[in-house]
Amino acid sequence: MIVLRSPLSHRSRTVVLSRAVTVAEGIFAPGHLGELTRQIPFELVDDVLERTRTTQRRLRLLPSRVGVYFTLALALFPMLGHARVCDKLVAGLDGLSLRRPSEKALRDVRRRLGPAPIKLLFDTLAGPVARPNVPGVRYRRWRTVAFDGCSSTKAPDRPRAVAWLGKIKHRFGQEGYPMLRIVALCETGTRSLLGAVFGPVDVSENAYAEQLLPLLDDGMLLLNDRGFDADDFIAKAAATGAQLLVRLKGRRTPARQACLPDGTYLTRINGVALRIIDAHISVTTAKGLQIGGDYRLATTLTDHRRYPAHELIALYHERWEIESAFYSLRHTLLQGLVLRSQDAYGIEQEIWAQLTLYQALRRAMAEAVESVPGTDPDRAAFTIALETARDQVVTADGILPTTLESTPGRIARAVLTNLLPPRRPRISPRRVKCPISRYAAPPAQRLIDGAAPITNITITVLPASTLHPDGRRDRTLQLMRTDPHRPWTAREIAAGLGLTHHRGLTAELSRWVKENMISRTAPGTYALTHEWTHPDQPTATVQAELTGQSAP
Numbered sequence: 001m002i003v004l005r006s007p008l009s010h011r012s013r014t015v016v017l018s019r020a021v022t023v024a025e026g027i028f029a030p031g032h033l034g035e036l037t038r039q040i041p042f043e044l045v046d047d048v049l050e051r052t053r054t055t056q057r058r059l060r061l062l063p064s065r066v067g068v069y070f071t072l073a074l075a076l077f078p079m080l081g082h083a084r085v086c087d088k089l090v091a092g093l094d095g096l097s098l099r100r101p102s103e104k105a106l107r108d109v110r111r112r113l114g115p116a117p118i119k120l121l122f123d124t125l126a127g128p129v130a131r132p133n134v135p136g137v138r139y140r141r142w143r144t145v146a147f148d149g150c151s152s153t154k155a156p157d158r159p160r161a162v163a164w165l166g167k168i169k170h171r172f173g174q175e176g177y178p179m180l181r182i183v184a185l186c187e188t189g190t191r192s193l194l195g196a197v198f199g200p201v202d203v204s205e206n207a208y209a210e211q212l213l214p215l216l217d218d219g220m221l222l223l224n225d226r227g228f229d230a231d232d233f234i235a236k237a238a239a240t241g242a243q244l245l246v247r248l249k250g251r252r253t254p255a256r257q258a259c260l261p262d263g264t265y266l267t268r269i270n271g272v273a274l275r276i277i278d279a280h281i282s283v284t285t286a287k288g289l290q291i292g293g294d295y296r297l298a299t300t301l302t303d304h305r306r307y308p309a310h311e312l313i314a315l316y317h318e319r320w321e322i323e324s325a326f327y328s329l330r331h332t333l334l335q336g337l338v339l340r341s342q343d344a345y346g347i348e349q350e351i352w353a354q355l356t357l358y359q360a361l362r363r364a365m366a367e368a369v370e371s372v373p374g375t376d377p378d379r380a381a382f383t384i385a386l387e388t389a390r391d392q393v394v395t396a397d398g399i400l401p402t403t404l405e406s407t408p409g410r411i412a413r414a415v416l417t418n419l420l421p422p423r424r425p426r427i428s429p430r431r432v433k434c435p436i437s438r439y440a441a442p443p444a445q446r447l448i449d450g451a452a453p454i455t456n457i458t459i460t461v462l463p464a465s466t467l468h469p470d471g472r473r474d475r476t477l478q479l480m481r482t483d484p485h486r487p488w489t490a491r492e493i494a495a496g497l498g499l500t501h502h503r504g505l506t507a508e509l510s511r512w513v514k515e516n517m518i519s520r521t522a523p524g525t526y527a528l529t530h531e532w533t534h535p536d537q538p539t540a541t542v543q544a545e546l547t548g549q550s551a552p
Contacts (some may be wrong), residue, residue: 023096024042030089031065033076037400049117055280062105064112067113071353089393096127114349118353122196125356128187128192130189135377138189139315143219144188146318147186148225149227150182151180152330155179155341160343161344177400181201181205189321190369191321192359217241222237222245225247231269245298246313254267255517263278278296278463280292280293280295280459281293281313281458297312310461313542320381329355333358356399360388361385365377372416376422380413407412427454468505472497472508485533487525490502498525
């Protein structure tokens with residue numbers, strides 16, 4: 001309601017604004033997150049508490065539901081202490097005369113809840129959030145997702161935190177803070193999280209990522225960096241039914257099963273049929289600086305006619321969206337601060353709260369973008385959504401949906417009003433902020449001062465025959481394919497390759513047996529496996545993909 005007052009001068013006129021605030025009744029009133037409560041409603045929190053058996057046994061000043069929202073609010077205001085965050089939750093509730101809990105009571109409610117209900121809350125909210133028709137979310141019929149890890153989250157330098165996480169040791173000493181590694185599976189189109197795990201940094205990213213593989217399905221296309229090119233990981237990821245587009249390390253040279261007309265070639269890694277794409281990417285900046293690099297991609301999309309190499313190379317750039325997701329989580333939301341919890345129990349709860357809050361913000365941003373058809377989710381600003389959500393917590397506004405369901409909330413209106421311009425091609429060096437050596441950055445990166453606009457991008461597919469000549473492995477496979485259905489002795493293979501003796505060849509043959517290219521039929525005798533029998537007679541699945549038909 002607006003009331004106008006008309007004093008003597010029109011320049012001194014004032015306006016009185018009054019508004020209605022709808023919150024939970026009684027001691028449950030501080031349990032809210034402003035408009036973000038629509039993403040994490042009361043019913044969901046109560047169900048999570050019931051399933052984790054953390055509902056209060058008797059009503060106190062801080063019920064369990066209020067404790068959950070307070071824990072999430074701590075992630076929303078990482079720069080404030082417990083009491084100041086509690087003040088934020090009750091700032092818009094002056095008329096209720098609520099008692100102010102002590103800091104000890106606030107710490108006790110966190111301890112009473114533990115990490116279990118917050119983790120279940122994240123698992124409930126996690127998942128793809130974009131509809132299939134949203135731009136930039138899919139390639140053909142597959143939703144693009146990516147794995148990556150972040151190891152820059154710092155825990156307090158306290159004995160209980162160090163006992164769990166340890167400290168990274170360098171030749172000049174050790175890190176000042178114990179570090180935490182977070183590995184997530186991200187929807188690249190919206191940067192929402194499908195799942196996440198975390199723990200000490202001495203565990204590899206691959207080990208953490210394997211825990212998230214069950215989240216993949218046959219409707220996804222996984223874009224992976226070179227850190228996830230291990231043979232076992234590729235096989236396990238392919239077994240989920242998802243398609244793969246993985247960058248391989250430059251020193252890896254898979255065996256060639258068959259060369260394709262576009263310069264790519266077929267191979268098999270740990271039993272998975274893959275297509276290898278070697279390419280050189282060169283970019284020219286607005287200042288005339290040229291920077292290039294070689295990429296070796298492996299994909300399960302083996303049909304070179306249906307899935308052109310240039311198209312897949314350009315698609316791989318979407319993998320970098322997960323880097324922006326970690327930037328929003330680590331720097332925009334947490335502001336690069338050290339975690340507030342000082343033991344493993346509290347650290348787990350705090351990280352799950354950050355992930356839950358991040359996912360709730362991404363869901364709100366996706367709903368805002370989808371309300372305007374054709375809008376790319378890349379144009380939604382995470383900082384705008386975050387700051388608007390913080391404002392709504394202080395004013396306790398928009399906690400429950402209005403009667404007009406089609407009316408967007410304040411977060412959606414703020415996001416749509418402040419849409420970023422369409423994405424421009426730019427290049428920015430990846431630099432270590434605190435390198436041990438002042439000469440750690442490569443010379444090519446030091447030439448770029450911040451982000452630079454790109455005026456031209458050149459993608460050149462490098463044919464396998466010109467990139468690297470046939471090695472002993474490829475020549476051995478070609479020799480055995482001349483008579484693929486009979487066993488070959490090591491002496492015969494050595495003679496066919498022009499070697500004077502076969503002693504040095506035996507170790508290589510044993511290694512190729514482990515890679516399932518050949519099999520040992522008798523001592524010193526080898527034969528091609530079924531998949532590598534002949535390049536013109538691939539397996540039924542590969543043959544179907546080459547002809548563009550469905551596999552039987």
